Amino acid sequence: xxxxxxxxxxxxxxxxIIVVLTVVALSIxxxxxxxxxxxxxxxxxxxxxxxxxxxxxxxARAVGKLASESDPEKATEAFRPIEERIYQLRELLPTSxxxxxxxxxxxxxxxxxxxFLVEAGAAVHALxxxxxxxxxxxxxxxxxxxxxxxETADRLLAKELERYSTVYPEVIRRNRELQANxxxxxxxxxxxxxxxxxxxxxxxxxxxxxxxRAAQRIADGDLSGxxxxxGASSEIQTLGYAFNHMQxxxxxxxTDLQEKADLERRLQAExxxxxxxxxxxxxxxxxxxxxQVNPHFLFNxxxxxxxxxxxxxxxxxxxxxxTVADLLRYSLRDLDRPVTLGAELxxxxxxxxxxxxxxxxxxxFVMNVTDEAVLTxxxxxxxxxxxxxxxxxxxxxxxEEGGTVTLDVRRVSDRIIVSISDDGExxxxxxxxxxxxxxxxxxxGAGSAPGGHTTGIxxxxxxxxxxxxxRSDADLIVTSTPGLGTTITINLPxxxxxxxxxxxx
Amino acid sequence: MKLSIRxxxxxxxxxxxxxxxxxLFNNIFGVIGRPLLAGATQVVDTGETLRFVIVAPQYDHPxxxxxxxxxxxxxxxxxxxxxxxxxxxxxxxxxxxxxxQATMAQVDGIITQGVHDxxxxxxxxxxxxxxxxxxxxxxxxxxxxxxYVGSDNYTAGQRAAQDLLKRLTGPAVxxxxxxxxGPEQADDRVRGFRDALADVPDVRIAAVETSDLTRxxxxxxxxxxxxxxxxxxxxxxxTALDAVGVVQSLTTEGMEGRLMVxxxxxxxxxxELAGRGFIDSVVHxxxxxxxxxxxxxxxxxxxxxxxxxxxxxxxxQLRGGVEAK
Numbered sequence: 001x002x003x004x005x006x007x008x009x010x011x012x013x014x015x016x017i018i019v020v021l022t023v024v025a026l027s028i029x030x031x032x033x034x035x036x037x038x039x040x041x042x043x044x045x046x047x048x049x050x051x052x053x054x055x056x057x058x059x060a061r062a063v064g065k066l067a068s069e070s071d072p073e074k075a076t077e078a079f080r081p082i083e084e085r086i087y088q089l090r091e092l093l094p095t096s097x098x099x100x101x102x103x104x105x106x107x108x109x110x111x112x113x114x115x116f117l118v119e120a121g122a123a124v125h126a127l128x129x130x131x132x133x134x135x136x137x138x139x140x141x142x143x144x145x146x147x148x149x150x151e152t153a154d155r156l157l158a159k160e161l162e163r164y165s166t167v168y169p170e171v172i173r174r175n176r177e178l179q180a181n182x183x184x185x186x187x188x189x190x191x192x193x194x195x196x197x198x199x200x201x202x203x204x205x206x207x208x209x210x211x212x213r214a215a216q217r218i219a220d221g222d223l224s225g226x227x228x229x230x231g232a233s234s235e236i237q238t239l240g241y242a243f244n245h246m247q248x249x250x251x252x253x254x255t256d257l258q259e260k261a262d263l264e265r266r267l268q269a270e271x272x273x274x275x276x277x278x279x280x281x282x283x284x285x286x287x288x289x290x291x292q293v294n295p296h297f298l299f300n301x302x303x304x305x306x307x308x309x310x311x312x313x314x315x316x317x318x319x320x321x322x323t324v325a326d327l328l329r330y331s332l333r334d335l336d337r338p339v340t341l342g343a344e345l346x347x348x349x350x351x352x353x354x355x356x357x358x359x360x361x362x363x364x365f366v367m368n369v370t371d372e373a374v375l376t377x378x379x380x381x382x383x384x385x386x387x388x389x390x391x392x393x394x395x396x397x398x399x400e401e402g403g404t405v406t407l408d409v410r411r412v413s414d415r416i417i418v419s420i421s422d423d424g425e426x427x428x429x430x431x432x433x434x435x436x437x438x439x440x441x442x443x444x445g446a447g448s449a450p451g452g453h454t455t456g457i458x459x460x461x462x463x464x465x466x467x468x469x470x471r472s473d474a475d476l477i478v479t480s481t482p483g484l485g486t487t488i489t490i491n492l493p494x495x496x497x498x499x500x501x502x503x504x505x
Numbered sequence: 506m507k508l509s510i511r512x513x514x515x516x517x518x519x520x521x522x523x524x525x526x527x528x529l530f531n532n533i534f535g536v537i538g539r540p541l542l543a544g545a546t547q548v549v550d551t552g553e554t555l556r557f558v559i560v561a562p563q564y565d566h567p568x569x570x571x572x573x574x575x576x577x578x579x580x581x582x583x584x585x586x587x588x589x590x591x592x593x594x595x596x597x598x599x600x601x602x603x604x605x606q607a608t609m610a611q612v613d614g615i616i617t618q619g620v621h622d623x624x625x626x627x628x629x630x631x632x633x634x635x636x637x638x639x640x641x642x643x644x645x646x647x648x649x650x651x652x653y654v655g656s657d658n659y660t661a662g663q664r665a666a667q668d669l670l671k672r673l674t675g676p677a678v679x680x681x682x683x684x685x686x687g688p689e690q691a692d693d694r695v696r697g698f699r700d701a702l703a704d705v706p707d708v709r710i711a712a713v714e715t716s717d718l719t720r721x722x723x724x725x726x727x728x729x730x731x732x733x734x735x736x737x738x739x740x741x742x743x744t745a746l747d748a749v750g751v752v753q754s755l756t757t758e759g760m761e762g763r764l765m766v767x768x769x770x771x772x773x774x775x776x777e778l779a780g781r782g783f784i785d786s787v788v789h790x791x792x793x794x795x796x797x798x799x800x801x802x803x804x805x806x807x808x809x810x811x812x813x814x815x816x817x818x819x820x821x822q823l824r825g826g827v828e829a830k
Binding site for chain 2: 167189191
């Protein structure tokens, strides 16, 4: 089992606490036992000394009373048990003392008891010999010895107690020391145990809290969170490691899925875009075809009329015819192919020439090109003509007094600004908002007014083709003041045509 | 070095743990490990050791203290335990009682002062009858005792008298304070002194008083003699305390050094007073030698059965006051 494992830590901590408590309890117990043993030994020794003294005392009294006994045999019998007892007690006297001076006093006591037995024996013997004089002498002597025994025993007890009197304060002192030691140890242990418990709880709960937070986060769908910290204990470490591993696996899976979904979405979007482009172009084509019933037939007819006009000497008619023919040719070319800004401007000029003949002095057309270099910029086909047409038809067409259409081309740093303005009626704000809000006119041609005089290609159509062509790098903004006129501004990138690949090429 | 809180807490915990361990260590080795009664037990097994008891006429007495010192020192050399008994105040009764107790306690040998007193003699008789040899020191009391070790008191008394005569320039009236407890007739120190002066004209002994071996009593007796016999110009004290008591009594009247004082034993205060010239001459004995010799003789008798000479005199010197140390 590793040292960091929870089980090991808990076991070690509790073991430590148990050991300390055991030592505390045992030390108190052993001290109490030591103390008790000292007193027990001491008291038992003192009791033996006192017993012997008492026995000798009784013996002396017994010897004194023997004289009143009429039968000497009985007297002897009466004395025998006392004699026996003194013998026994002498044997039982402690073999050791506590005070160094007591050794010889103990010795004396024993010998005095012996002397007493000798004198007492002599007294009894004298009684049996019926020698009262000798009896009284020995009796008196025995009494003296008994007295000496008592005094000696007192001296011995005093000496021994003197020794114990030094023990008692020592016992008290040690009690106090023991208590202080135990108090300090227990206090320290309490703090340490608290510290361990705190650290232990922290080491377990903190990683678990981290883990549960991380789990909640994952449950909420957030897989990007950091890996959880691995705790200090091996069990928690394993848990954290497994969790982190799981989180990584899930994250990888989800990323995979997301990439696949992205890919699919992109494919779908591309398809949709292609479809839109196709439909827009088809619309332009359709409109063109609608406006020129049989363009090739018309074109050939116009050429033939132009030649007839030349033969007849009608110079103006011929020029007009040729212009119409050019206009028609331009409209009949491959609409997918981009054209240059110059070509588009030529087309606008042709258109205006024809319309100028139609409206006469009522319309004026002004074109300003400040930078010839921009004329080579690529542009989707039929971009400007519908806008000029709009300006002419909606801006001036309904006004008796006519008006002016101005086309400005200028370059601002790397942008080309093309603005087409008229001084006609202007557009109502509601409608203007719709025009500028590209999405509002989602239906192709929604912005165009029905009328056989126009190609019918609306502003929205132009805007969307610009978006597709320049990949949203171009703007088309309509500004208008009702009664004063309308301006359509196109903001294009002024880059070489090759840099903008047509989506279909 | 940067100490994180964690490190500090760990160090603190380690310190606390150390404290706890120290407390417990103290408990085990400091409190319960040490015996409560250090070096306590004295085994009552006397083995080959003999035990002699000195019964002095008085417990606190500088002279007897020297006897004891000599005896104990010799005892330590030859394997004899020597106990020293004595009444707190000089008393024949108590001395006899102590002798009896030693006999009851069946000691191996008794060393005591031979006082010519029936109680003491009886006690000595009893001890000898119980098989305990008795050696008398300082003063002999002929009887069943094994031997006497000490000065030749009669001769020493004579020498003190002769010394006095040498110092005398005119007639002398002498007061004697004697410390020994026996009867005056048996006091050799007085007897020798008196006999030596018996035929000398112009020298007479006015009074002999007993001091009971206390210097206060000695002083009072000296005062009493001077009141009864104002012409006394010489004092003779037969123990160390007697001469000291006399000088102290004289000092209270500013008479120290004016009267001639002859004493015994230049021990303790007596030696000091002699040195200052208040005691004119002393009989110098060898109490330590008495103690050690008594032990030696007794030990030889008990262990090797060598019966000593009954009388063993030790040398005595007469020292003039200033020369006595």
